Amino acid sequence: MRRTSPAWALTRGVLLVLFAVFFFGPLLAMLDYSTRKDGASGRTGHWWSQLVTNPDLRGAIITSLLLALFTVVLMLVLLVPTMIWVRLRVPGASRLVEFLCLLPLTVPPLVIVVGISNVYAWVTYLFGDSALTLTFAYVVLVLPFAYRSIDAALAAIDAATLSEAARSLGAGWVTVIVRVVVPNIWSGIMGAAFITVALVLGEFVFSSLLHFDTLPVEINLLGKSQSHTSVAASLASILFVSALLLSLSFVGRRSRGTKGTTR
Amino acid sequence: MSRARRLVPALGLVPFLLYLLVFLVAPTVTVIVLAFQEQGRFTLGNLQVVTSGTALHALAESLVVSVSTAVIGAVLGALLAYIVVTMPERSLVRRAVTSLAGVLAQFGGVTLAFVFIATLSFNGVLTVALKSAVGIDLYGNGWLFGIPGLVLVYTYFQIPLMVIVFLPALEGLRPQWREAAVNLGATTWDYWRRVAIPLLTPAFLGSLLLLFANAFAAYATAAALISQGQPILPLLIRSALVSEVMLGRHGLAYALAFEMVIVVAVVMLAYTLLLRRTSRWLR
Numbered sequence: 001m002r003r004t005s006p007a008w009a010l011t012r013g014v015l016l017v018l019f020a021v022f023f024f025g026p027l028l029a030m031l032d033y034s035t036r037k038d039g040a041s042g043r044t045g046h047w048w049s050q051l052v053t054n055p056d057l058r059g060a061i062i063t064s065l066l067l068a069l070f071t072v073v074l075m076l077v078l079l080v081p082t083m084i085w086v087r088l089r090v091p092g093a094s095r096l097v098e099f100l101c102l103l104p105l106t107v108p109p110l111v112i113v114v115g116i117s118n119v120y121a122w123v124t125y126l127f128g129d130s131a132l133t134l135t136f137a138y139v140v141l142v143l144p145f146a147y148r149s150i151d152a153a154l155a156a157i158d159a160a161t162l163s164e165a166a167r168s169l170g171a172g173w174v175t176v177i178v179r180v181v182v183p184n185i186w187s188g189i190m191g192a193a194f195i196t197v198a199l200v201l202g203e204f205v206f207s208s209l210l211h212f213d214t215l216p217v218e219i220n221l222l223g224k225s226q227s228h229t230s231v232a233a234s235l236a237s238i239l240f241v242s243a244l245l246l247s248l249s250f251v252g253r254r255s256r257g258t259k260g261t262t263r
Numbered sequence: 264m265s266r267a268r269r270l271v272p273a274l275g276l277v278p279f280l281l282y283l284l285v286f287l288v289a290p291t292v293t294v295i296v297l298a299f300q301e302q303g304r305f306t307l308g309n310l311q312v313v314t315s316g317t318a319l320h321a322l323a324e325s326l327v328v329s330v331s332t333a334v335i336g337a338v339l340g341a342l343l344a345y346i347v348v349t350m351p352e353r354s355l356v357r358r359a360v361t362s363l364a365g366v367l368a369q370f371g372g373v374t375l376a377f378v379f380i381a382t383l384s385f386n387g388v389l390t391v392a393l394k395s396a397v398g399i400d401l402y403g404n405g406w407l408f409g410i411p412g413l414v415l416v417y418t419y420f421q422i423p424l425m426v427i428v429f430l431p432a433l434e435g436l437r438p439q440w441r442e443a444a445v446n447l448g449a450t451t452w453d454y455w456r457r458v459a460i461p462l463l464t465p466a467f468l469g470s471l472l473l474l475f476a477n478a479f480a481a482y483a484t485a486a487a488l489i490s491q492g493q494p495i496l497p498l499l500i501r502s503a504l505v506s507e508v509m510l511g512r513h514g515l516a517y518a519l520a521f522e523m524v525i526v527v528a529v530v531m532l533a534y535t536l537l538l539r540r541t542s543r544w545l546r
Contacts, residue, residue, distance in 0.1 A: 029388035033381035089272035108480035114520040115290030204483035234374035
């Protein structure tokens, strides 16, 4: 390893401070802005209390949290058995499944929204005009990220040997998937769930253009009349999502650690 | 084993494939087909709309935003990534930067718009502070709510994204290569010009393309920040989508969405090819 020269150490330190100011300065400004009285000096908790007391905002928060929950469940039900099944029984389809899962990275959400009106006419007909029907579209949006997380976990275990062992002991396929493989890829599943929640809580393209009141839509709407409340809600959302994603990087690190000790 | 029996396991994929057919493939195909249709008949008329003055202007502005934020993000992100790799692998700062980059790259949408509204809008914290302290008017003519504001705000997630995608390539540069070059009499400058930069160029260009596509397709931040006019392509698509019901201009939204998907698909294809080239020497 090369020794770090003092000049570079100093430059590096200065640059890191500048980056930190650029990234964290605005977040501190949000904290300041959202606790400031409108048009007067002094502090107030009024804007933050709006998160609970403003019925529209509260409703939007509940809607977004429910959407996150439903999307996680549907995504896992759809993706986990399929990916395990592909690995164990239909390896020839793995390229196709990968291609389809990563396709939403190439087709922007805005394009899907433009083309989805016919599909959503049916969805509304079958399930009613509820914001929770957004779940169907959100599963597609989170697919690439969920796929990568689960795929990495699956690649780290020997799923074929595990399933053969279980099958030779008399286990059925459901048992193999639910009780043998899933517990071994749990970190990947948690990662997929976390990133799904993070993406759903911030999703705006579908909800605004299909006219459903989710948290980002409500934040945007409130921005016109009471921007302090919008900033408070944005900061709350950012902190929550950041905590989720940060814990994700720790989950990933720990699972890598245990892999090293068991092998 | 008979052919039929071999096909049975493939049936397990049917629910997944059907789901994606309905919610991903069908909408995409709808856009592509209807971009060339008017009242059920084939037409190239919608493409005329795409080449009209308004649409071309929106495309040009979109390109300005995407190219400038991709270049700024790539250069600053590569710098930050380089700072990170020169630190010891176990250093706390290094681990913090990589973790935070993963979080910040996911930022975007409406909440990011309000990050900068709280900071730089007319009543924003920095605007007010600078006005009262040194009398500088940061708000100006409202640049935050136009193209310059968009460039600044997009940079906020482009830099961390660059760190994530470019860091593996920088980490893949082995110290042995540098030692070998030095043993052969190379100076630091020779090493960078003849070894490191040629090796990193595909990865850098690939990351640049990814950043471009990322900015080009971004919608939510722009929609929250810019409420007047449709200066960029995604916002023009919004107005076409919202107004088409009233005006009966069915083809416009499809044609513009088709334009967007073509640009993004071409860029992502080039990205994939460059990535393949990088992975040849990585690891």
